[in-house]
Amino acid sequence: MEFSSSKSLTDQITRRARILTSHLNQVTTSCYSSPSLEQSVCLEYSPPEISEKINFDTQEMRKLLDDHDIEDRDWLFGLLTQNELFCPKISGGKVFVTPDYNQSKEQQREVTMKRIEYLCDHGVFNGWLTSKTDGIEAAEKRKFAFYSVICIYDYSLATKVAVHFFLWGGAIHFFGTKRHHDKWLKDTENYVVKGCFAMTELGHGSNVRGIETITTYDKSTGEFVINTPCESAQKYWIGGLANHATHTVAFSQLYIDGVNQGIHALIVQVRDAHGNVCPNIRIADCGHKIGLNGVDNGRIWFDNVRIPRENLLNSVADVSPDGQYLSAIKNPDQRFAAFLAPLTSGRVTISVSSIYQSKIGLAIALRYSLTRRAFSNSPNGPEVLLLDYPSHQRRLLPLLAKTCAMSFGANYLKRMYVNRTPQANKTIHVVSSAFKAAFTWHNMRTLQVKSHTNIYLNVLQRGNVLIPSYWNTYQECREACGGQGLKTENRMGHLKSEYDVQSTFEGDNHVLMQQVSKALIAEYIAAQKMKKPFKGLGLEHMNDPCPAIPAQLTSSILRSTNFQMDIFCLRERDLLHRFASEVSQLQAQGESKVNAFMLTYQTAEDLAKAFTERTVLQTFLEAEVAVSDGALKSVFGLLRSMYALISIEEDISFLRYGCLSPDMDAAVRKEVTKLCNEFRPHTLSAVKSLGIPDAFLSPIAFDWVAANTWSPAQQ
Amino acid sequence: MEFSSSKSLTDQITRRARILTSHLNQVTTSCYSSPSLEQSVCLEYSPPEISEKINFDTQEMRKLLDDHDIEDRDWLFGLLTQNELFCPKISGGKVFVTPDYNQSKEQQREVTMKRIEYLCDHGVFNGWLTSKTDGIEAAEKRKFAFYSVICIYDYSLATKVAVHFFLWGGAIHFFGTKRHHDKWLKDTENYVVKGCFAMTELGHGSNVRGIETITTYDKSTGEFVINTPCESAQKYWIGGLANHATHTVAFSQLYIDGVNQGIHALIVQVRDAHGNVCPNIRIADCGHKIGLNGVDNGRIWFDNVRIPRENLLNSVADVSPDGQYLSAIKNPDQRFAAFLAPLTSGRVTISVSSIYQSKIGLAIALRYSLTRRAFSNSPNGPEVLLLDYPSHQRRLLPLLAKTCAMSFGANYLKRMYVNRTPQANKTIHVVSSAFKAAFTWHNMRTLQVKSHTNIYLNVLQRGNVLIPSYWNTYQECREACGGQGLKTENRMGHLKSEYDVQSTFEGDNHVLMQQVSKALIAEYIAAQKMKKPFKGLGLEHMNDPCPAIPAQLTSSILRSTNFQMDIFCLRERDLLHRFASEVSQLQAQGESKVNAFMLTYQTAEDLAKAFTERTVLQTFLEAEVAVSDGALKSVFGLLRSMYALISIEEDISFLRYGCLSPDMDAAVRKEVTKLCNEFRPHTLSAVKSLGIPDAFLSPIAFDWVAANTWSPAQQ
Known part of the structure; x- marks a missing residue:
């Protein structure tokens, strides 16, 4: 290999050379003498607060985003940072709180339970299940606020809280009657009982109606007998069950006099006060998960477990002491829906x-x-x-x-x-x-x-x-x-x-989106049949003439609320017509309704997306209208236009179904870039408004x- | 609340009632007597091998997919299932191997190292760095095969192997000369030394040229002195460093006689044979990560560490004992690229x-x-x-x-x-x-x-x-x-x-895609300037007339290789013209080349995608041509059409830039659904061909x- 001596200075010595030379004298034998430079030429952190301006009232913006209970939220944030249980750590001179995710699942589960007890002791859950009627609205809002704060800290913690309060507590509240409320709600709020929710099974998850757990009634003793007849009937993924729950709401097929009355919910004790598993109950762990390892998901088998008749949650149906099945709802489909709807x-x-x-x-x-x-954009910049x-x-x-x-x-x-x-x-x-x-x-x-x-x-x-260096510029x-x-x-x-x-x-999100479209098509068909105008779900725009979109989309048109609402309504209208026509064509070709929906799922999802984005845009406009003129109002305008135009850019439906031509689409994309650039100076203010x-x-x-x-x- | 007695049988007792009744007699006091049913009415597993047919030669298909070293792959799969280190577990009567991810990062790191030692002891790495010239091609293929198998088991294991062999070993191989090869390659292959690769720093990651670590030469002792001048210069995320590495390739600015000669790579010992950190070296952990916790990523500070002159990896440049800088490559940019290109x-x-x-x-x-x-699709089905x-x-x-x-x-x-x-x-x-x-x-x-x-x-x-039940049908x-x-x-x-x-x-994938487009535009400009036809990178189709796409896309057209290649070429051609024109327009408006590329990054990504998919389709066609007529050939045809048409459906570019009309797009989407349905019976065969x-x-x-x-x- 040949080398040539390279003595000439390179023509690309950057400002970094100055940095380097400041350290050379320590060790080098070089005769090169460098100017003495400060340590500060090394890369340093500069807080954005120094360079960025606060352009609008960030407290006002936070109020609009958080909507309520700002002080209560901050109180709870403070509570979480004050205790070792939440693992405060100092880094770069600041305190941060976050769980230690290097722990085993067993450790994460125990500390999650301890965190819940701490929150309980500090009154965070007060009124979550027992608020008085006159304060329900305020209590529910506060519950939303506190729950959001808990989610911000750790989602395992939030999930374990949600299972106990929203699923177990919610089941008692919605499916139970006064005797259940009196007996369980206060003890649940205080964590005297720890509840879980045993619905889904190994063999049946989404298809809850197919679950195989059986309950029968023994009138000789006045007890229900709940049984897991085979392995596929084991309850599966039950949050809170593997380690901590003392009670569960168990869902099963209720069999009275040999007749299946469908799915019903009963309270079953699964552990005693010392944490020992009750007789005729078997519990197993679901094991390590890809996330949420602070939640103890478990499996449960009932071996002819006997429970008092009063443990049936009886707001929808009841069984009399002598074994008569009683329900105000005759249709089992409606009964099943009644069990699920409140949640x-x-x-x-x-x-x-x-x-x-x-x-x-x-x-x-x-x-x-x-x-x-x-x-750098330039050689020495x-x-x-x-x-x-x-x-x-x-x-x-x-x-x-x-x-x-x-x-x-x-x-x-x-x-x-x-x-x-x-x-x-x-x-x-x-x-x-x-x-x-x-x-x-x-x-x-x-x-x-x-x-x-x-x-x-x-x-x-x-x-x-x-x-490679030649990538750098890009x-x-x-x-x-x-x-x-x-x-x-x-x-x-x-x-x-x-x-x-x-x-x-x-x-599942896909299922939900299809649900939405089925609700919309029901409105559509009803409106057609009754020849009545659309009312509700924001579909009133369907009664108006089809909005006209200008062919030349200037910047001011693109940023106008008129254009934005019009094009969102146009997309929704077109997709609703299209979906209804696809379904009815398939039915005309002899497909069952079930199959017709199955084959049009893509249009259904596009429609649901159109509905969602139109609804969100409307709520944005309503929020914007309430802001008085000034810096905040104009930031609102930028954000709203960014929201509307990026939604258009990202949804292929606009091009696919002809709401936009390729040229109009190009104008939208260009405007998004401009909006981003205009919004740039407001970024730090916006971040401060987020309330984290x-x-x-x-x-x-x-x-x-x-x-x-x-x-x-x-x- | 009012209840009415419901004595009539419900009209929706499904076949499940039969299942339920089989268990009733055990406990119920009901007078209902059920037919005696078998346990088998409970949900049972049925292997797909019973219901599905094998429709083509799956071994032949695997050979085409894996391409080479099938037996060696299977040998290594077998090796991994034979040792407790790889955590074999029996579940449902079968053995599965997978790491225990419930372990702490410390435990995962140790077991990962032990797995490497096991593979080393069993000769898996033989020839990875020391294969003879006459067998290089076969050895490289075998290395690819083995590495893929290791990736299939665990990506932490694969990453730790890759850092040692491909980065540390690759640096010695490509940047070093005979003295380094003789001294280090064999010991690396045998894990006598454990290598890592210290390039990026806290302050500079992507922008490697900006790193702040400094090396100088002390001609009085014939040593290099490497130093970390400030916190932002600490080496960061160095895989293998935190616990195990004995040596590293350290990248730094090389300063000779006060002149910065740019980035160079040197071998530095960081731990002795007993695992003790060497003098003037400080090592810290990068901590718990969201994944790959089996890899011990670390940080390192060099406190004027002295290393022998021979430790400079000198294939690109060298320093003579008396301190002369020697390089065949005068341009520092080219020198930098030479350091990076081999990898x-x-x-x-x-x-x-x-x-x-x-x-x-x-x-x-x-x-x-x-x-x-x-x-079920039907009430009792x-x-x-x-x-x-x-x-x-x-x-x-x-x-x-x-x-x-x-x-x-x-x-x-x-x-x-x-x-x-x-x-x-x-x-x-x-x-x-x-x-x-x-x-x-x-x-x-x-x-x-x-x-x-x-x-x-x-x-x-x-x-x-x-x-809710009414979701179920969908x-x-x-x-x-x-x-x-x-x-x-x-x-x-x-x-x-x-x-x-x-x-x-x-x-980063985005950077890479932009890289691709920059290479394509360079070809485009060269062809224009030279007025020469396109040659290379598969761009020869640019020399042909613009392909014409039929307006009526029938099923047979959509499945033809002609249509598929034509439309892929059309998209690439259009995007290449478009990208070149956007860049040159911006330059004509006074933007620098750097800025022009920065502002057209979206078109660049679209173009790179078009290039990629056209190239892949071509390789698919070449593979298909080699298959002889029969069942396998027709499955190839279905797969290739599915690939081509789903790529069209998913890329908004076709609509956005007018390659397809909305009607044509609708025809494509319909055909994808048909193809899926036709391919359905071949699924199990295809799965068996995947070779896992x-x-x-x-x-x-x-x-x-x-x-x-x-x-x-x-x-």
């Missing part, structure tokens, strides 16, 4: 709380992108702040707009729920299904994008990566959060695993250099 | 191995969907097999087609790589960038869909879910894998967390009832 609350809860997970991810990623620099790359703005800011839009949607749903009337039940059911699906999908996507934009750098840094959003997203302590990557299950809790305290973000959201400083203790 | 192998390796992760997920989900039933739902077919089968297509793509890339010539370097670089990005994205999506279709049932079953693919995907033992959900990092290893042994799938892929049977030991 819409689960979907409302998820819709409301899931948004906060996006907020955590966005707050961390955006704060980091305001402090991390990568690559400074490295560029991540959020100043157009692609980085475009990756994160539309997600922020969507998250805000969904907050307004969630607030609308929550208000409708806490003030619910029998007339509003259908709307609550449909909107909660739609929002739950759309919000949890958004949530996963946000965490994914976040963790991707966050991990790639440090994944690159794992040592498996080499990027890597705007690649350095995102410096890759710290891979570290559990930095939350984002980890949140993704933990929250993944959310998109399937309380009904610093301790619930992560070290990379703040001084990540200090957080990584060498200390012998880290060894 | 294309990483992307080839990922492209090849990532496909197997999709195969694991698909094999499990498809086998399960051939044994799990959910919901049997429940329907999951894979007989059209939506379930459409969710899984196109992913299977894509996975097969990508296998052929990977085989093409692998062959080009092991027979590499200097002329092929550019193609290898571009194709490996494109495939690595596309395949790992596909991989994540497959695992996501898989785990979603798999977890929702059991997530539903977690107890948080209640599905839940075809919701029951998918019975939700067992949440369980770590069932692999799919867990694979997702473990492999998530893959889409950012060896270059049963022990590397999971309990739900086989008798999941037996696997969940009660046993006191499970307590």
Whole structure:
């Protein structure tokens, strides 16, 4: 191999040379004498608060996003940071609280239970099941607020709380009558009993009606006898069961005088006060999971377990002491529906709380992108702040707009729920299904994008990566959060695993979306048959003439509420017609209704998405109208336009079904880029409005250099 | 509340009533006497082998997919199932091997190291770094085969192996010269030294050129002195460093006579033979991660560490004993590129191995969907097999087609790589960038869909879910894998967390896709300037007239290779013109080249995708041509058409840029559904062709009832 001596200075000595030379004198024998430079030429952290302006009233914005109980939320955030149980750790001079996920599932389960006891002792759950009638609305709102805070800390903790209060407690409340309420609700609120919810089985999950557990009534003793007849009938994935539950609501087929009366719910004690499993009960663990290992999911077999007659939750049906089956609802289908319908609350809860997970991810990623620099635009220029790359703005800011839009949607749903009337039940059911699906999908996507934009750098840094220099100029959003997203302590990557299950809790999102479309088509058919105008579910726009969309989409048209509502309504109208026509054509060809729906599931999902986004946009507009003119109002306008236009850009339906031409689509995409650029200066203010305290973000959201400083203790 | 007595039989007693009654006599006091029924009416597992036909030669298909070293792969699979280190567990009467992920990171790291030692002792790594020239091609292929098998078992194990062999070993091999090869390669292959790769720093990840570590030369002692001048210069995320590595390749700025010669690589010993950290070295842990906790990622600080002059890896540049800097490459940019270019192998390796992760997920989900039933189509009918739902077919089968297509793509890339010539370097670089990005994205999506279709049932079953009965008719693919995907033992959900990092290893996928487009635009500009036809990268179709697509897309047109290639070429051609024109317009408006690329990143990604899919389709066609007529050939045709048409359906570019009208798009979507239905009977055969042994799938892929049977030991 031949070498030639290279004595000439390279023509690309960057400013970094100055940094390097400051350290040379320590060791080098070189005759080169460098100017004495300060330590400060090394890379340093600069808080975004120094460079960024606060452009609007962030407290006011937070009030609009959180909607209620701001002080109570902050009180609970404070409570969680004050106790060792919640693992406070100091990093870079700040305290962060987050569970220790390096623990085994056994350890995580025990500490989760201890955290619940701590919250219980501090009165967090007061009134969750026993609030007086005159304060129910306020108590329910406060419960939503506290539950969201618990979700922000840890989703295992939230899930274990939800199973106990919303499923076990909810079953007692909705399916039970006064005797159950008197006996169980107070003890549940105080955790004197620990409840779980035994519905699904190994052999039947979604198809709950097919469960194989059997209950019969023994009139000679006045007892029910509940039995697991075969392995596929074992109750499966029952949260809280494997280690802690003392009682469960067991769902089974109720057999009276040889007749199956369908599914009913009974209270069964599964452990005594000392934690010993009761006679004729077998319990097994579901094992390690991909997330939520703080929740003790279990399996249970009932071996002809005898329970008092009074343990049947009898709001829907009862059995008299002499064994007569009694029900006001004759139709078993309706009876089954009655058992399930009250638990819409689960979907409302998820819709409301899931948004906060996006907020955590966005707050961390955006704060980091305001402090991390990568690559220079010019040979000797400074490295560029991540959020100043157009692609980085475009990756994160539309997600922020969507998250805000969904907050307004969630607030609308929550208000409708806490003030619910029998007339509003259908709307609550449909909107909660739609929002739950759309919000949890958004949530996963946000965490994914976040963790991707966050991990790639440090994944690159794992040592498996080499990027040729000629790539460098083009890597705007690649350095995102410096890759710290891979570290559990930095939350984002980890949140993704933990929250993944959310998109399937309380009904698979795809199923929910189809539910929504079936509700819409029912309205459509009713309106056609009765020749009456549409009323409810926001479908009144169907009564108007078809909106006309201008062919030339200027910036001001694209940002107008008229255009945005029109095009959202146009898409929904077109898809509703299309879905109805596809279903009826298939039926005309001889397909059963069941099959017709089965074969049109894609159009059904497109329609449900159109319904969801139109509903969210409406709630955004209503929130915007209430804001008085000024800086906040104009930020609202930017966010709303970003939400509307990114939704158009991302939904292929607009092009597929001809609502937009390719040229119009191009105009929309261009405007999104412009909006991101205009919104850029408001980013830090927006992040501060999200209402997540610093301790619930992560070290990379703040001084990540200090957080990584060498200390012998880290060894 | 009023009750009325309900004595009449309900009109919806299903066949399940018969099941229930078989258990009644044990306990009931009812006078109802039931026919004596067998236990078999309970839900039972039936192996798909009983109901499904094997329709083609699955061994032949496996040979085409795996391409080489089938026997060696099976030998290694066998080796992994034979030792307790790999945690064999019996479930449902079958053995499965998978790591225990309930262990702490410390435990996972230790067992990962022990597994490596076991593989080393059994000769798995023989020849990975020291194969003779005459057998290099065969040795490289075998290395690919073995590495894929290791990835199938556990990605932490694979990553730790990759860091040691491909990064540390690869650096010695490519950057070192004979003295390094003689001294280090054999000891590396035998794990006498344990290597790692210290390139990225806290302050600089993607932007490797900006790293702040400094090396100087002390000619008085003939030593280099390497130093970490500030906290942001600490090496970060270094795989293998925190616990095990004895040596590292350290990248730093090399300063000779006060002149920065740019980045160079040196061998530094970091631990002695007893595992003690060497003087002037500080090592810290990177902590718990969201996945890959079996890999010990660490951080390192060099405190003026002195190393012999010979430790500079000097294939690109050297320093003479008296301190003269010597390099054949005068331009520092080119020198930097030379340091990085040889490591294309990483992307080839990922492209090849990532496909197997999709195969694991698909094999499990498809086998399960051939044994799990959910919901009846008619009141008393049997429940329907999951894979007989059209939506379930459409969710899984196109992913299977894509996975097969990508296998052929990977085989093409692998062959080009092991027979590499200097002329092929550019193609290898571009194709490996494109495939690595596309395949790992596909991989994540497959695992996501898989785990979603798999977890929702059991997530539903977690107890948080209640599905009203009227949803039931519409839940075809919701029951998918019975939700067992949440369980770590069932692999799919867990694979997702473990492999998530893959889409950012060896270059963020977005960056890679932009790289591809920059290479394509360079070809475009060269062809324009030179007025020469396109040659290479498969762009020869650009020399032909623009292909004409028929307006009426019949089934036979849609399935023809002509149409499929034409439309793929049309999209690529259109996007290449479009990208070139956008960039040149921006430059004409005064934007710098850097900025012009930055602002057109979306078109760049669309183009790279078009390039990738066209290349994959070509490799598929080449594989298909070689198959002789018969059952296998017609299955190839179905898979290829599914691949081509689902790629069209999923890429909004076809509509956005006018390659397809909405009507044509609708015809494509309809044909995909038909193809899925036609392919359905071949599913089990296809799964068997994927070449993943049963022990590397999971309990739900086989008798999941037996696997969940009660046993006191499970307590």
